[in-house]
Amino acid sequence: MTDEIVVIEGDGIGREVVPAAVEVLESFELDFEFVAAEAGDATKAATGEALPAETYDLVADADATLFGAAGETAADVILPLREAVDSFVNVRPAKAYPGVDALRPETDVVFLRENTEGVYAGHEDRLSDDLSTLTRVVTSSASRELAEYACEFVRDGRGPAGDPDEGFTVAHKANVMRETDGRFREEVLAVADERGVDADEELMDAFATKLPLDPSQYGVIVCPNLAGDVLSDLAAGLVGGLGLLPSANVGHENGLFEPVHGTAPDIAGEGMANPTAAVLSAAMLLEYLGHVEEGGRVRDAVESVLADGPRTGDLGGSATTDEVTAAIVDRL
Amino acid sequence: MTDEIVVIEGDGIGREVVPAAVEVLESFELDFEFVAAEAGDATKAATGEALPAETYDLVADADATLFGAAGETAADVILPLREAVDSFVNVRPAKAYPGVDALRPETDVVFLRENTEGVYAGHEDRLSDDLSTLTRVVTSSASRELAEYACEFVRDGRGPAGDPDEGFTVAHKANVMRETDGRFREEVLAVADERGVDADEELMDAFATKLPLDPSQYGVIVCPNLAGDVLSDLAAGLVGGLGLLPSANVGHENGLFEPVHGTAPDIAGEGMANPTAAVLSAAMLLEYLGHVEEGGRVRDAVESVLADGPRTGDLGGSATTDEVTAAIVDRL
Numbered sequence: 001m002t003d004e005i006v007v008i009e010g011d012g013i014g015r016e017v018v019p020a021a022v023e024v025l026e027s028f029e030l031d032f033e034f035v036a037a038e039a040g041d042a043t044k045a046a047t048g049e050a051l052p053a054e055t056y057d058l059v060a061d062a063d064a065t066l067f068g069a070a071g072e073t074a075a076d077v078i079l080p081l082r083e084a085v086d087s088f089v090n091v092r093p094a095k096a097y098p099g100v101d102a103l104r105p106e107t108d109v110v111f112l113r114e115n116t117e118g119v120y121a122g123h124e125d126r127l128s129d130d131l132s133t134l135t136r137v138v139t140s141s142a143s144r145e146l147a148e149y150a151c152e153f154v155r156d157g158r159g160p161a162g163d164p165d166e167g168f169t170v171a172h173k174a175n176v177m178r179e180t181d182g183r184f185r186e187e188v189l190a191v192a193d194e195r196g197v198d199a200d201e202e203l204m205d206a207f208a209t210k211l212p213l214d215p216s217q218y219g220v221i222v223c224p225n226l227a228g229d230v231l232s233d234l235a236a237g238l239v240g241g242l243g244l245l246p247s248a249n250v251g252h253e254n255g256l257f258e259p260v261h262g263t264a265p266d267i268a269g270e271g272m273a274n275p276t277a278a279v280l281s282a283a284m285l286l287e288y289l290g291h292v293e294e295g296g297r298v299r300d301a302v303e304s305v306l307a308d309g310p311r312t313g314d315l316g317g318s319a320t321t322d323e324v325t326a327a328i329v330d331r332l
Numbered sequence: 333m334t335d336e337i338v339v340i341e342g343d344g345i346g347r348e349v350v351p352a353a354v355e356v357l358e359s360f361e362l363d364f365e366f367v368a369a370e371a372g373d374a375t376k377a378a379t380g381e382a383l384p385a386e387t388y389d390l391v392a393d394a395d396a397t398l399f400g401a402a403g404e405t406a407a408d409v410i411l412p413l414r415e416a417v418d419s420f421v422n423v424r425p426a427k428a429y430p431g432v433d434a435l436r437p438e439t440d441v442v443f444l445r446e447n448t449e450g451v452y453a454g455h456e457d458r459l460s461d462d463l464s465t466l467t468r469v470v471t472s473s474a475s476r477e478l479a480e481y482a483c484e485f486v487r488d489g490r491g492p493a494g495d496p497d498e499g500f501t502v503a504h505k506a507n508v509m510r511e512t513d514g515r516f517r518e519e520v521l522a523v524a525d526e527r528g529v530d531a532d533e534e535l536m537d538a539f540a541t542k543l544p545l546d547p548s549q550y551g552v553i554v555c556p557n558l559a560g561d562v563l564s565d566l567a568a569g570l571v572g573g574l575g576l577l578p579s580a581n582v583g584h585e586n587g588l589f590e591p592v593h594g595t596a597p598d599i600a601g602e603g604m605a606n607p608t609a610a611v612l613s614a615a616m617l618l619e620y621l622g623h624v625e626e627g628g629r630v631r632d633a634v635e636s637v638l639a640d641g642p643r644t645g646d647l648g649g650s651a652t653t654d655e656v657t658a659a660i661v662d663r664l
């Protein structure tokens with residue numbers, strides 16, 4: 001059965017790293033049909049819309065989407081697309097690779113970020129000239145669904161330790177947001193208990209202190225939406241930046257895969273961008289579609305190239321995007 | 333004119349580090365009257381209330397309060413006390429000191445955290461068995477007041493660079509919270525512009541990546557309430573932990589000064605706690621009450637002791653709280 005994969009390069013280095021990731025996907029000769037679609041700043045300039053309805057529909061009807069990056073319009077593109085694939089969890093691994101300069105080389109964590117609610121539910125009101133409000137939303141159903149995913153994730157040995165017994169940490173701010181994060185915390189811990197998965201907890205501020213002090217004490221971290229955004233970006237700072245981090249917006253029958261980095265306007269168009277994050281996002285796409293062995297091979301090839309292969313400028317090398325991509329394909 | 337200073341030791345090591353800070357304050361023979369008050373877990377166990385009305389009233393009527401730490405009841409104590417002193421800004425310096433092991437020894441930043449609203453405004457509702465909401469509040473008036481304070485802070489040379497022209501950075505998430513953080517961002521930048529103070533901005537997630545990668549690019553950072561909580565705790569992780577960080581909850585005619593650390597139950601009661609954060613909080617209290625020269629002397633004495641004086645266990649030494657305090661007083 002053919003899997004339809006929508007490919008959105010977007011803006012800036014998205015136009016360079018996404019083709020690299022597609023090249024890696026194509027090298028497997030799987031039954032994939034790639035369909036190109038447009039979104040982002042350039043699309044807005046050309047059509048008046050950052051995310052044309054056509055693109056939204058293509059993504060919603062596909063089996064998976066590979067997305068690059070968008071500039072100013074990032075939120076207008078990425079938030080609706082997460083909805084289009086019906087994503088309930090954003091999976092964000094942050095791992096320091098041998099051979100790459102990292103503030104904390106022992107970092108190896110995976111954030112499982114709630115992907116539908118919190119402050120992202122987006123009910124905002126301008127109540128007066130002085131006052132605006134935002135309604136933050138937390139449901140038991142979304143919290144439990146995330147927790148079920150986390151339990152399965154850990155049980156399948158997909159956590160950093162690869163150990164079905166490693167458990168997870170819930171990060172929240174339930175001491176202040178007692179009703180909303182209180183609900184989140186309670187439901188996530190209850191599901192872990194029901195499934196027999198070990199779970200401990202941290203206040204998100206304490207977690208922000210402790211992660212840089214000793215990342216080795218954490219593995220899988222389960223968070224509300226904004227907490228997952230900020231804390232996973234913090235982890236990115238410990239492994240050397242956003243350049244290497246992939247992410248998966250996982251839905252029930254669809255998924256959106258994207259590097260965590262942005263458009264990097266300073267180097268865009270020069271063919272010098274690091275394709276690693278996009279290629280690792282493609283590995284997550286492969287695994288999501290059931291090609292677990294192929295996903296693992298991509299990951300291994302990337303690690304091997306990072307260790308002793310050609311490197312782009314951000315990692316102190318001078319190789320081009322194409323050279324790094326060729327090296328990855330070569331080592332698959 | 334006598335300044336009335338309420339002293340709340342609270343729980344755990346609060347009972348050890350607050351007396352140390354009072355000893356430092358007393359060494360100046362200023363016209364201070366110290367009034368002891370109770371709050372925290374032990375108070376709750378004894379009286380049924382973590383924050384007795386009597387303590388609240390004493391704090392509200394005082395000129396300043398020195399607070400230690402509270403355990404489980406921290407939020408029940410500290411949030412109302414911030415209100416009692418009518419605090420609109422939480423000032424949180426995070427500085428790496430020579431002689432102290434820090435992940436990023438070049439860190440020297442000050443967070444100015446909005447202290448009254450955001451998700452802390454605390455309107456939460458349980459709308460159904462499945463759904464809870466929290467109303468996040470942002471006003472132009474609070475945002476502008478914070479920004480005015482930030483401009484004055486910088487202009488007075490109180491930023492890390494001590495340079496009236498250093499400007500500040502606003503950290504926010506206005507790409508998602510467009511109306512609320514949009515209002516915050518707009519008002520803060522507008523005030524900076526009116527006052528002729530340089531201001532740039534960062535999305536709070538990007539800031540969480542960039543701060544560990546290169547803290548030297550930041551000085552004064554202006555944030556909404558929860559962003560300031562998490563990002564300042566992140567900075568704590570870069571300077572070696574919460575053990576050294578003071579904070580000031582600044583109000584119009586009152587202030588609440590507290591170490592950022594908690595009760596440290598593992599070492600409480602042994603006389604081994606590091607008094608540095610409490611003593612530096614006392615230095616902020618001195619400055620707030622107009623004793624700028626004395627505040628500076630405390631800071632210098634603390635830095636000198638950190639560099640080559642006795643150290644407590646958290647810094648790899650074996651000195652007692654009393655020994656460190658005596659050394660600080662000695663070098664004043």
Ligand SMILES: CC(C)[C@H](C(=O)O)[C@@H](O)C(=O)O
Nearest residue numbers: 074075078079229507508537
């Ligand atoms: C672009 C923005 C809306 C987005 C988010 O906040 O989720 C980004 O920061 C991310 O983490 O993918």
Ligand SMILES: CC(C)[C@H](C(=O)O)[C@@H](O)C(=O)O
Nearest residue numbers: 175176205406407410411561
């Ligand atoms: C105890 C808690 C309510 C408090 C806060 O969130 O403000 C603490 O984390 C702090 O930063 O002082």
